[in-house]
Amino acid sequence: MRPYCLLCHHCYQPRVSWSDLLTLKKGDCLCATCRRSFSLIDSDICSDCGRPLDHLDHSYRDGDVCNDCLRWQNDNEWKGVLAKNRSVYVYDDVMKEVISRWKFRGDYAIIEAFRHDVCRVFSHHFSSESVLVPIPLSRERLYERGFNQAKALAELLSLPILDILERDHLEKQSKKSRHERLQMENVFRLRMSLPLEKPLVIIDDIYTTGATVRHAAKRLRQAGATDVSSFTLARA
Template identity: 25%
Template sequence: MGDKFSSLEWLPDLVDRTEQPVQHRSRNFEVLSSLRRGLTVVLDALFPHSCPVCNELVQCDGGLCLSCWQTLELISAPYCERLGVPLHYDLGPNAWSAAALVNPPDYDRARAAVLYNGPARELVKRFKFYGEVRLSRFLAKCMLNAGAELVSLESFLVPVPLHRSRLRQRTYNQSALLVKEIGHHLGGRVLLDGMVRTRKTHQQVGLKRGARTANVGGAFHVAEHFLPLVSGAHVVLVDDVLTTGATVEECARVLKAAGARQVDVLVFALVDPENFSADNG
């Protein structure tokens, strides 16, 4: 079932909203709440939810079964302050990984919820390429813990943009869906069109590091209406997967050239640089 039926948000639109005495409104609210719960039970029985990875039956829409959840590799401390990749040992606060020391990125910090393997790969594939937009809620909720370190009320939350031709083909920008959910929970100033992709690029999948960087070079601009706001601003770029970082680094360079004070990156899944292959997202 679609989100409208699974959430039952349509139900209040079917009742009269004219002003009523407080006690009547309270009684009506109780009736509606009971009706919602009853309908939810019926719909769950008629249209049971399944795990988006293995199709095992689950209790809530978009959630994982216990087995798939246990195989998600959640990222927790210790991790690299700059790249967000897990560290094998706790090197103390603000520690950098070897990869960050050798080749520091153009963004300031990156954080991710999980490593990009196993169920995480399947979730991203279904969300990004198979139109399962309902997964945005689950992926965003996984990102909240990592995002809490980055996002403040003054932050601008900006999705990595799609080129208009790809947006027409896909019909949605998966990064923008994540921004909406994260902004709803963590605050910050959501700016869905803060950046523009002015040049159509090749899919990054299958490209090596150097080719990925060349592929996205000069492909992004700060939107005209964001230019007066970006000077001195803290921007959090949101995307589904961080692979080599070529795309978000190009976006960070453009934002900093426009005057951004700090650019951080928040993603659902992260490819560990030690395990990178060109076939990753």
């Protein structure tokens, strides 16, 4: 019996290679058309935030660093707080719709469509010794949504997860400008002491301005962490 694509729900013939058969790897849960609609970040990127540089005008970058990250580097309050960010997909119209279905419309099974790419990209950029720190939801937002998308992504990676952060309930970050995000108080608090000997990787779904992951990183740095990066599903 042929499977149905998780996104378009059409019946399709999965592509299976000899490698898949030998390793008992599961076939793709998406049809070829839906899989091709995902824009992987696989070209030149900003060395700081992982932003694709191939379509970015040279006036908006300095070498391999985009202007947004130069602003972070030139701000004494935020310089060096986050070692780097890496992301899997471009946050284009297709990915906006997919993530919206996953986060807000209860289609949790869609996370399987991300598994292979998330694991592959993470292992390329980060150490297997990393400890994962998911961005938390407030209690109110968790009750509303039913799951924490950042923790769900972290669970794909089969690495230690440290639920060390708590978050105050505020207006959704997507409604705020970059300036508003930077001006607000740090919404994150530590729930427990921090293991300092391991590299920490903050996990979130979308990197937009970088303010959320930097606020979290700052709190971890204040607790004594010396190596803090972030990894997100998509980069706006």
